[in-house]
Amino acid sequence: MTDHEVKELLKVIHLAYPLLFKITQERYELWRDRLQDIAFKIAHARVMEHVNNEEYPPSIAKIRGTAAKKQTEDICETTMRPIELYSPGTKCIPADMVDYILKN
Numbered sequence: 001m002t003d004h005e006v007k008e009l010l011k012v013i014h015l016a017y018p019l020l021f022k023i024t025q026e027r028y029e030l031w032r033d034r035l036q037d038i039a040f041k042i043a044h045a046r047v048m049e050h051v052n053n054e055e056y057p058p059s060i061a062k063i064r065g066t067a068a069k070k071q072t073e074d075i076c077e078t079t080m081r082p083i084e085l086y087s088p089g090t091k092c093i094p095a096d097m098v099d100y101i102l103k104n
Contacts, residue, residue, distance in 0.1 A: 005040040006032045009011050012047055021057040034060045 001009075010031060035043060043063050046102045050058040 001032075001035050001038055001040045001043060005044075006035060009035070009040070009043055009047055012044070012051070016051040017057040031060060035063065038064060041099060 006028065010021075010051060013023045044067050047058060052061065064092050
């Protein structure tokens with residue numbers, strides 16, 4: 001996530017929770033450092049979901065936890081296939097491996 005995107009994310013949170021979430025330089029730096037490896041699109045979607053359902057601002061952990069899970073799910077959907085039906089407890093493996101397993 002870029003610096004500009006972090007600022008946009010904080011702005012959304014502040015607009016949704018004006019009395020509970022103030023943007024300071026220290027808060028910006030902390031959020032920037034902690035969210036730099038999360039895609040903005042995913043973090044923004046998570047913030048919007050949170051705003052729609054929660055009365056208090058989200059924490060970094062809330063955004064990171066769900067964002068990291070969402071990135072994993074997106075990777076699984078685009079490059080892998082779920083195999084829980086074939087192997088309980090296993091979330092996904094490369095699609096070509098599923099094809100190989102099913103053929104043999």
